[in-house]
Amino acid sequence: MKIVTRVKLMPEAGQAAALRSTLRTANEAANWVSAVAFERGVPREYELRKHTYTELKAWGLGAQAAQHVIKKTRDAYTALKANIKAGNLGKPGSKRRTKAESKPITFRPEAAQPYDDRCLSWQYDQQTVSVWSVAGRLRNVRFACSPDALKTLREHRKGESDLIERDGVFYLIAVCDIPEPEVYEPSGFIGVDLGIVNIATTSTGYRAAGRGLNRHRKRQLDLRKKLQAKGTKSAKRLLKKRSRKEARHIADVNHVISKTIVTAAERTGSGIALEDLTGIRSRVRLRKDQRNSLHSWSFHQLGRCIEYKAKRAGVPLVYVDPAYTSRQCSECGHIDRRNRVDQATFACRACGALMHADDNASRNIGRKGETLWAAGRESRVPATP
Known part of the structure; x- marks a missing residue:
């Protein structure tokens, strides 16, 4: 079975700036690829690569990074198509479905960017990673996680990892393929x-x-209402701090x-x-x-x-x-x-x-x-x- 393990990156100031620039560049490029795909009727990944790969390289993206930008854009359209087919966006002609179908998919500046083993390597003993960025290879970027998470990464990490930024903090979300035990015959x-x-x-x-959980939800809802009604800079900072x-x-x-x-x-x-x-x-x-x-x-x-x-x-x-x-x-x-x-x-x-x-x-x-x-x-x- 596949599970994800999240680790927190602790880059130095220069490394953080490079990672932030990498995410923004990759997602800006993904928005351009999305517009091309939408204009051409969302072609298959191979055909989309022919229309966009050379331009992505000119943006300063490495070969693997460019491939991942194209793939994640095509995957986004595949997910949209599946949601429409399943009726998750409403019936044909509904406002929500029409809005989704009438414009290209867009990516947030801090949205996840996939990395494979060619552009990301792990040093588990030192708890550091070496990661590609638009400013070059960043080495010895420290990360923090629990001992159990480190053991899972060391023994079972396999496949891609996603770099994301959330509230100014960088995380790597790694896929781990854990063997499933045999299901026993239940007594009831x-x-x-x-x-x-x-x-x-x-x-x-x-x-x-x-x-208790419903009280917590009620308190959070009331607090959000008060802060949104207040509308001051300090209220907006507190709203952002308490988000999620x-x-x-x-x-x-x-x-x-x-x-x-x-x-x-x-x-x-x-x-x-x-x-x-x-x-x-x-x-x-x-x-x-x-x-x-x-x-x-x-x-x-x-x-x-x-x-x-x-x-x-x-x-x-x-x-x-x-x-x-x-x-x-x-x-x-x-x-x-x-x-x-x-x-x-x-x-x-x-x-x-x-x-x-x-x-x-x-x-x-x-x-x-x-x-x-x-x-x-x-x-x-x-x-x-």
């Missing part, structure tokens, strides 16, 4: 019900309450929750069943005062965290259809909309079972996971010759 499945009031509830009784603070906090919470769930499954020899919530934001209709909570809900990030941690541990994971998991009784199987009394209470109209609604849903999800795994296991049995 832990159902995970995802929500906003409770971030995650498992069929084993673990519940990650969302009250909420996202970092949410990511940390999701990592802690996902690690707890995967560790419990690994310890008990169980699998994990998650709800497939794809497209839920477009399906659900809410009042205006509830929309912010729904669109701030990071269920996808939490699901990805659980997924990659499960792969690293060899824990089986399946995605199940969430239909009726909140209305069906986990005791008798009776489905009734009235079973869900309120957000927190489930009371079965048939057997009288009374329990927390999220506990009931997680048990239903776990049971669906067992059924899905059994069906998949049977389908993988080779046919008799």
